[in-house]
Amino acid sequence: MLRVAVVGSGPSGVYTAQGLVQQDPGVRVDVLDRLPCPYGLVRYGVAPDHEKIKSLQNTLRTVLEHERVRFLGGVHIGSGGVPAARLRELYHAVVYCVGAATDRHLGIPGEQLPGSFSATEFVSWYSAHPDAAADSFVLGARSAVVIGVGNVAVDVTRILARGAAELSPTDMPQPALTALTASRVTDIHMVGRRGPAHARFTTKELRELGTLPEAEVIVDPAELALDPAFADPAALPAVPRRNIEVLRGWAGRAPRGAARRIRARFFLRPVELLADGGRVGAVRFERTAPDGRGGVVGTGRYEEIEAQLVLRSVGYRGVPLEGLPFDAERGTVPQSAGRVLRGGAVAPGEYVAGWIKRGPTGVIGTNRPCAKETVTSLLEDAAALVRRELPGDPVDGLRALGVEPVEWAGWQAIERAEAELGASLGRGVVKLPDWESLRAAARGVP
Ligand SMILES: Cc1cc2nc3c(=O)[nH]c(=O)nc-3n(C[C@H](O)[C@H](O)[C@H](O)COP(=O)(O)OP(=O)(O)OC[C@H]3O[C@@H](n4cnc5c(N)ncnc54)[C@H](O)[C@@H]3O)c2cc1C
Ligand SMILES: NC(=O)c1ccc[n+]([C@@H]2O[C@H](COP(=O)([O-])OP(=O)(O)OC[C@H]3O[C@@H](n4cnc5c(N)ncnc54)[C@H](OP(=O)(O)O)[C@@H]3O)[C@@H](O)[C@H]2O)c1
Incomplete structure (x- = not known):
């Protein structure tokens, strides 16, 4: 055999x-x-x-x-x-x-400042990965910058924008739920270095950002118009065409005063994370312009976006x-x-x-x-x-x-322990977040 x-x-x-x-x-x-x-x-x-x-x-x-x-x-x-x-x-x-x-690196100054994390670290934390070490993501933060416009960037943006009522029914570990429900983050900037036609997120995921009960999406029509494809999206493949339609629908809408704002930004290349009092305080971007071949070139003009939390979502490795x-x-x-x-x-x-x-x-x-x-x-x-x-x-x-x-029986014992933990917290299944509790549960130790 x-x-x-x-x-x-x-x-x-x-x-x-x-x-x-x-x-x-x-x-x-x-x-x-x-x-x-x-x-x-x-x-x-x-x-x-x-x-x-x-x-x-x-x-x-x-x-x-x-x-x-x-x-x-x-x-x-x-x-x-x-x-x-x-x-x-x-x-x-x-x-x-x-x-x-692991995560890919940006290779720019300030990347390792306190308050700057990879999306991988943030995802591991709210997913209860037992190797997750950091836990202070939203502590003291009002404004967050998410670098990258792939589906992981959309995920972490959405989790930052959701309220307590939306997160409580999930299997998120209790410490992450407590921290996120106490979060004072009101502005989340999701930033792409290229234009909307070259964003990597898919339309369903993008559209969902516009359905969050406690947040609204803000898009600057002038920034969308920097993309040559914006004028004639019909020539694009289906996914970018639909993405542009969704972004166009949000562009220039009057703010409705939601508790949180998601700002989808384009043509901004991160060049440095700037410190404020020993931790990240802003991200400095260079405005880019399309090079006509799907890439971008720098324009020599710069913009800073305030951020006490930076999540680098530029791919895995x-x-x-x-x-x-x-x-x-x-x-x-x-x-x-x-x-x-x-x-x-x-x-x-x-x-x-x-x-x-x-x-x-x-x-x-x-x-x-x-x-x-x-x-x-x-x-x-x-x-x-x-x-x-x-x-x-x-x-x-x-x-x-x-x-x-x-073996399988050990995993089933972990599943039972997670159901019991959830019941004791008045929630559904709640994941065990550390090696010790996972190992104890697998051995059947209550
Ligand atoms: C944050 C995030 C969210 C995603 N969300 C979605 C989604 O909503 N929908 C969707 O369709 N796709 C999603 N994807 C993509 C999808 O998860 C991947 O396509 C898929 O998981 C890749 O599968 P894999 O088996 O190659 O790797 P993985 O799923 O990463 O599995 C690898 C496994 O190998 C184990 N392992 C690693 N090293 C060792 C070792 N040395 N010894 C023993 N075991 C080891 C790991 O513990 C892990 O269990 C997401 C991806 C990410 C990063
Ligand atoms: N719901 C879902 O279906 C779901 C959810 C999560 C993940 N996934 C999948 O998982 C895979 C991984 O997703 P991902 O989001 O990690 O990766 P990704 O789709 O490759 O997106 C990475 C993003 O980072 C940007 N980037 C890379 N290097 C950069 C740099 N130096 N500076 C600024 N921006 C940079 C990329 O821009 P450029 O394009 O300009 O390089 C891109 O916008 C994808 O296939 C994704 O679809 C799916």
Whole structure:
């Protein structure tokens, strides 16, 4: 029987496991994750107020509960954990689906000032990721700048703009809920360095900003008009065309006096974060102009936007996993049709799928065809891989290294503990936010 380890239980890992068991009745798959909880960014990235997308976890669950699939949480592969080479010995094949865990940097002065955070840090905090360290995001802030105009920028803008009544029903951890409901942030500036025709958000997500009960969106028609596409959006592909229609609908509207204002800004390139009393006080931008080829050029004119909170939402980045090759420029593992390449040659039995294969773009569904391609490659290679005799149940091999995996029952115990915590707080399910409480819950310790 072919034994495969899938490292990472996000969408790409789960779709890989699903493809394998569906296409090959003779395969057994262990899905390993460094966290005791499955689902990757579906649990720790998808915004808590997007219950419908969050509920995709139920679809992923059915795969992890398949009789030939086993979830093994709390197993870190690479530096400080199980060496990749050892894992390779325990299984016929290993598929790395480890995502892109870190943020890209702006590389401008002041980026590290107190009050400046990556969107990744903010998302991890309100999503209860146990590695989240910072918690002072909105403390003392009146004005926030979100740098970037992708869907993550829209997510963090929306979470900053929502009121207590909207956030309380979510599974947000209690400390984040308490801080956000006490937030005094009244102005949120979401800023793109290019024009609206080149914004990366999708229309549904953009439109939602205009439906928030306690906030209004403000758009300067003169700034939209800087984009040559604004005059003739009909020539644009569907998504930017609809985005411009939505922005046009907001442009120049009289303010209705909502408690919070979201300002969608364009053609402003961040050049420096300015300090005020030892922490960030403003962001300095250079006004840009379209270069006619989809890019922008600086105009030499500058503008400062007040901000006690800056969230840098300029994309994610893969991190190297010790023992695996890494393309530092792209932040991905070199591969061909999902087969890992070492020095340009196929490394037998090693595969990748998802963001660590393609880079950090694409919605959950994009990972399905991506995983399918990898599964096809693996099953083509299976006859040769399965010839190698394995030492026995891989879990015994992990235990021999001092690793005690959190199995499915442990994860179910975490789910019960989160339901109980929510009930005790008069809320629905509330996520446990730290390693200690997750581990205790997984062991069944109340
Ligand atoms: C903030 C945010 C919000 C998003 N919201 C949406 C949305 O609303 N709708 C949508 O369609 N898409 C959304 N996306 C995109 C979607 O989440 C991604 O396309 C998808 O999660 C990528 O899947 P993945 O499996 O490659 O990576 P991930 O989901 O990141 O999964 C990687 C997994 O690998 C594990 N792992 C990492 N390193 C190791 C290691 N060394 N050892 C063991 N395990 C490891 C991690 O713990 C994690 O569980 C969002 C993305 C972000 C960043
Ligand atoms: N609801 C959803 O479906 C949902 C929610 C969240 C995330 N996602 C998906 O997850 C993926 C990642 O999203 P993301 O928002 O992190 O990335 P993204 O879509 O790549 O957007 C990154 C943004 O950062 C900007 N940027 C990059 N470098 C910059 C710099 N140096 N200075 C200023 N701005 C800079 C980019 O502008 P340029 O274009 O000019 O480079 C772009 O506006 C996307 O595919 C997204 O659709 C989906």
